[in-house]
Amino acid sequence: MSQPILRTERIHLVPLSVEHLKHQIELDADPDVMRYVGGALTPEQAEQALREGLADAERGPGLGYWAGFVEGSFAGYWILRPPDSDGQDPMEGQGELGYRLLKRYWRQGLAKEGSRELLRYGFEDLGLTRIMAMAAAANEASRATMASVGLHHVRDFTADAGHFPPGTDLRGVEYALTRGQWNARN
Template structure:
C-alpha cells in the first residue's frame, strides 16, 4: 500500500502528519477564528482524538500533511477518503499568521497534483460552510467548480451554527487537461 510522501512546494514543506504534531494541531484548533467554520474550538483532548482519527485514514497515498514554512509550523492540508472509491476530500487549516498569503492554495494545489498524478484519484472535492467565502475563493482559484449546496450534518458544526454548506469538485481528466 502506498504511504504518504513528503510533498515540497515552492514555500511549504508538507510532511505526513504524525503523533508528534499534536501540539501544532491543538494550538491551531484552539483558535476561534481558525475554527469558526469547523464546528468551534477544540480542547487538547478533542484535538488528540481528531489526530487519532486522522491517522487511521492515512493509507494509499491519502492522509494529512503538516505544513512548515521557513521551518515554522503553518497549518495542515489533507486528502481524506471520499464516500466512493477513487475520490477524496481536500481540506486545509492554517494559522491566522499565514492567511491571505496564497499558502492554502499552494499546499492544496500540490495535494491535487499528488491525488491525481501519484494516487490516481478520479475526483477530488472540498466542502465548506456557505458563509466561508474565503475558502470558497481558494477552491475556485484551484479550478474546483461549485457542484452543490446542501445542509450539513449537525455533528460537524457547533450548536446554533448555520448548517448551509457547499461542495466544489474537479475530476481527474478536467484537472489534467488544464496542465
C-alpha cells in the same frame, strides 16, 4: 502505499503524525481558525481529532493529512483523504481536499499553493479520478481558494448537526474537479 513528503516553493508537507500534536492543539484552539468547523477545541479534543485523522488516513493508500511548514515553522495542515461515504468503504478513485492554517499564515496564498500540490499528487501520482472539497457556505475565503485551484461548485447541502454547537449555520457547499478537467488545465 504510504504518504510521501511533498514540497512546493514555500511549503514542506510531511505526513501528519502523533509528533504534530502540539501543532494540532495550537491550530484547533483558535476560535477564528475553527469558526466554520464547530468552534475551538480543548487540548483533549484536539488530541482526539489528531488520532481520528491518523485513523482516517489508513482508509486509503497514499491519502491522509500533511503538516505544512514554511521556513521551518508550522503553518497548518492540508488534507487529501478518502471522502466520507456514510460509514462505507472509501469511494474508489476519489479524494477529499482540505486545509486549515494558523491565522498568521492567512492571505499569503499558502492554502492555494498546498492545495495545488495535493491536487497534482492526487491526480498524477495516485491516479485519482475526482477530488472534491467541502466548506461552510459562509466561508468565502475557503470557497475562493477552492475556485482558485480549479474546483467547480457542484452542490449546496445542509450539514448534519453532529458535533456543531446549537445555532450553527449548517449550510455547506461542495466543489470538485475531475482528472480530465485537471489535465485540460495543466
